[in-house]
Amino acid sequence: MLKYYSASQWTLIWWRFKRHRAAMLASLVLGLMALAGVFAEFVAPYGPVARDTSYIEGPPQLPRFCDQNGCSLRPFINGSKTERDPVTLRAISVPDPEVRHYIGFFVKGDAVKVLGFIPTERHLIGLQDTEQKIHFWGTDDLGRDVFSRTVYATRTSLSIGVIGVLISFVLALIIGGVAGYFSGLVDSVVQRVTEVIRVVPIIPLYMGLAAAMPKEWSTTQVYFAMTLILGLFGWPTLARRIRSQLLSIRYEDYVVAARLSGAKAGRIISQHMLPSFTSFIIVDLVISFPYMILSETALSFVGLGLRPPSVSWGVLLQQAQSVRAIEQTPWLFIPAIFVVTAVLAFTVIGDGLRDAADPYAEAK
Amino acid sequence: MLRFTAERLIGMMITMLLVSIMVFAIMEIPPGDYADRYAFRKYSGTGVNVTAADVEAIRVELGLDRPMLVRYFDWISGIVLRGDFGQAFAFETSVTKVIGDKVWLTTGILFATLILTYLISIPIGIYAAVRRGSAVDYGLTAFSYMGLALPNFLLALVMMYFANLWFGADIGGLFSKEYQNAPWSLARVWDMLKHLWLPAVVLAWSAVAYQIQTVRATMSDELNKLSVTAARARGVPEKKLLLKYPARLAINPVVSTIGFDVNRIFSELPIVAVVLGLTELGELLLKAYLDLDMNVAGAILLMLTFAIVFMNFLSDLLLAWLDPRIKLGTT
Numbered sequence A: 001m002l003k004y005y006s007a008s009q010w011t012l013i014w015w016r017f018k019r020h021r022a023a024m025l026a027s028l029v030l031g032l033m034a035l036a037g038v039f040a041e042f043v044a045p046y047g048p049v050a051r052d053t054s055y056i057e058g059p060p061q062l063p064r065f066c067d068q069n070g071c072s073l074r075p076f077i078n079g080s081k082t083e084r085d086p087v088t089l090r091a092i093s094v095p096d097p098e099v100r101h102y103i104g105f106f107v108k109g110d111a112v113k114v115l116g117f118i119p120t121e122r123h124l125i126g127l128q129d130t131e132q133k134i135h136f137w138g139t140d141d142l143g144r145d146v147f148s149r150t151v152y153a154t155r156t157s158l159s160i161g162v163i164g165v166l167i168s169f170v171l172a173l174i175i176g177g178v179a180g181y182f183s184g185l186v187d188s189v190v191q192r193v194t195e196v197i198r199v200v201p202i203i204p205l206y207m208g209l210a211a212a213m214p215k216e217w218s219t220t221q222v223y224f225a226m227t228l229i230l231g232l233f234g235w236p237t238l239a240r241r242i243r244s245q246l247l248s249i250r251y252e253d254y255v256v257a258a259r260l261s262g263a264k265a266g267r268i269i270s271q272h273m274l275p276s277f278t279s280f281i282i283v284d285l286v287i288s289f290p291y292m293i294l295s296e297t298a299l300s301f302v303g304l305g306l307r308p309p310s311v312s313w314g315v316l317l318q319q320a321q322s323v324r325a326i327e328q329t330p331w332l333f334i335p336a337i338f339v340v341t342a343v344l345a346f347t348v349i350g351d352g353l354r355d356a357a358d359p360y361a362e363a364k
Numbered sequence B: 001m002l003r004f005t006a007e008r009l010i011g012m013m014i015t016m017l018l019v020s021i022m023v024f025a026i027m028e029i030p031p032g033d034y035a036d037r038y039a040f041r042k043y044s045g046t047g048v049n050v051t052a053a054d055v056e057a058i059r060v061e062l063g064l065d066r067p068m069l070v071r072y073f074d075w076i077s078g079i080v081l082r083g084d085f086g087q088a089f090a091f092e093t094s095v096t097k098v099i100g101d102k103v104w105l106t107t108g109i110l111f112a113t114l115i116l117t118y119l120i121s122i123p124i125g126i127y128a129a130v131r132r133g134s135a136v137d138y139g140l141t142a143f144s145y146m147g148l149a150l151p152n153f154l155l156a157l158v159m160m161y162f163a164n165l166w167f168g169a170d171i172g173g174l175f176s177k178e179y180q181n182a183p184w185s186l187a188r189v190w191d192m193l194k195h196l197w198l199p200a201v202v203l204a205w206s207a208v209a210y211q212i213q214t215v216r217a218t219m220s221d222e223l224n225k226l227s228v229t230a231a232r233a234r235g236v237p238e239k240k241l242l243l244k245y246p247a248r249l250a251i252n253p254v255v256s257t258i259g260f261d262v263n264r265i266f267s268e269l270p271i272v273a274v275v276l277g278l279t280e281l282g283e284l285l286l287k288a289y290l291d292l293d294m295n296v297a298g299a300i301l302l303m304l305t306f307a308i309v310f311m312n313f314l315s316d317l318l319l320a321w322l323d324p325r326i327k328l329g330t331t
Helices: A009-018 A021-038 A146-182 A184-199 A202-211 A219-232 A236-248 A253-260 A265-301 A313-318 A323-328 A330-357 B002-028 B034-043 B052-062 B068-082 B095-099 B102-130 B135-149 B152-167 B186-223 B226-234 B238-244 B246-250 B252-256 B258-276 B281-290 B294-322
Strands: A064-067 A070-084 A091-114 A118-127
Touching (some): A009 A021, A009 A330, A021 A146, A146 A184, A146 A219, A146 A236, A146 A265, A146 A313, A184 A236, A184 B002, A184 B258, A202 A219, A202 A265, A202 B002, A202 B258, A202 B281, A202 B294, A219 A265, A236 A265, A265 A313, A265 B258, A313 A330, A323 A330, A323 B152, A330 B135, B002 B068, B002 B294, B095 B281, B095 B294, B102 B186, B102 B246, B102 B252, B102 B258, B102 B281, B135 B186, B152 B186, B152 B258, B186 B246, B186 B252, B186 B258, B226 B238, B238 B246, B252 B258, B252 B294, B258 B281, B258 B294, B281 B294
Antiparallel strands (some): A064 A070, A070 A091
C-alpha cells in the first residue's frame, strides 16, 4: 500500500530552520538565558541585593582544580583573608592558599521561592560550606554578587522585551489592520501618524516619557510603565508591514469571496488574510526584540529607565559607566556581554527564520 | 521638478506641524507644571510658607492657567515668529541662551559622523558585492552583526578605555581643557576637530554596518543586470564599467536613507554624549529630562526632529535628481 506524507508549511519552515546552524546555536543560547531568567531564584546562588561585606569590589573567583597543595577532582576556590594594603593601609582581601572551599551543585542556601511560589532552599550552584560565599564574577562596591545580579537582570531585561514586543504587536495588528483593510481616508490618517512617530528619534522620545514617571512610583509600577512606553512606540514598523501586505491581497479571490459571503471585517482580516503572512510577522517580531532590549538598557543606563533596587542589564551597567570603573573593576562590565549576546542571538534567529519562512529559498 | 519640490515641501510642513503637537504633548506629560517647580525652586530652603494660592498666582502670571490649545499656539508662534523657545527653568534664563552654540557642536558631530559613515560604507559595500563570497565579504557580514549588537554607549566605553590605555591622554569631551570655555577662534575649531573623531567613530559604528549591507545588496542586484553584461561585451574596462553603471545606482538607497541615519545618530547621541562627556544638545537634553526642565527638553527634541524631517526632504530632492524615475512616480 502506498503511503503519502505531507508536510505542513510550518513543518517545512522548521526543517529549513534546523539546517541553519548559527540560528540553532543562537536559539540554544537564548533558551538557556531564558531558563536562567525564569528560574533566577534557583540559578542564582544569592539574592540580587544580598551583600557580602567581607568581599567588597572583589574580583571574580574562578573555580580551580589545582593549587599549591595538589589537585582535586572537585572544583574549589581558595579562601580569602583580610589584610592591610602596605601602602594605603586600606583593608583588602587576599587569597589564602591554605584554605579550600569546595563547589557543589544543588547546595543549600537561602530559602527562596522560585517564580514566587515554589519554595526551595537548594540552589543550582554554590559552595558546600554554607558559611562561605563564592562570587564567580566578583562583587560590586556594596559587595553584591555580580553573577546573581546578572541572572536576575536577565529575567527583567528579557521579560521587558517580551511584554514590550507583545504590546506593540497587538497595536500593530489593530492599526496596520485597520489601515490596510479600509484604506482611503483612514489609511492616510494612520500613515501620517506613523510617519510622525517614525521621524522622532526614538531614544529621546522614550527618555521624555520615562522622565515623566513620578519619582515616588514603586519598582513594579516603573517596570510596567517601562514596558508600556517601549510597547506604545514600537509598532510603526510592524504596522507598515501588515498594512502593505493587507493592501496587496485585498482583491485576491478568496478575500473577495469572503466579503461577498457577508463575513465581517475583523473575521476576514484574522481568518483569511493574516494567516497568509504569519511567518513574516513572526520574523518581524523576533527582529524587533533587540531594539526593545537595547532601548531598555540604554534608558536604565542613564538613569531614566528602571531604578535600583530593580536589576536589569542597564541598571547593572550603570555601575560601569566610567573609564575609571572599567579599569578598577572590569568585571562589572560582564552584563554587557549578555546584552551583546542576546541581541546577536535574536538577530541571527531572525535571519534564520526569514530564510526558513521564504518558500523560494530552496531554489538558490 | 518644481512641482515635485513643492509637494515635498508641503508634506514636510505638515509633518513638522504634527511633530510640534507631539513634542508639546510630551512637554505636558510630567506631573505638576512649570509653576509648581518654579515655586519649589524659588522658595525651598527659604523658610517661606508657600500656599496653593501663591503657586496659582505664579501660574496666572506666567499664563499657565490658560487652556492647553492657547498655550500651544503661544509656544509654537513664539518659536516660528521670534525664535523664542520660552524660559529655561533650571538656569532661570531663556532656552535660547541655554542652548547657545551647542546647536553648532551637534551639527558638527552630525556631519562628521555622516561623512565618515558614507566614506567607509559605500566603497566597502561595493567591494563586498564585487567580491561576493570571499573571506572579506564574510568578515563584513560578521562585522555588521556586531554593528547592531554592540550598543554605541558600550562601544564608547570600550574605546575610551583603550584610548586611555594606549595614548594615556584624556580623550573625552569635545575640547581640550584650555579651550573649554574659550571664545570661538581658529585654534578652538582645530581643537574640536581633533576631538571629533571619537564621537564620529562611535556614532558611525552601527550606521556603517547597516549601510554596508544596503550598498552590498543593491550592488549585487545591479551587477546581474543586462546593462552590465552588455557593457562587458562591448569591452568596457572592468573598473570603469563598475563605476559607470552599478555603482551609480547602488548609491540611491544610501541617499534615500540619509534621514534615517540622522534619526539613528540623534537617537544614540544623548547616551553617547554622556559617556564621552560631549557638551552638546544630546547631553543637555538628557540633563533637561532628568531635571524635568521640559521647556529646554521640548526645544531640543523639536530641533532634532525638525533636522531629521529637513534631511528627509533634502534626501528626497537629491534622490529625485539622481534618479529621475522617482519624480514621475514610476518606481
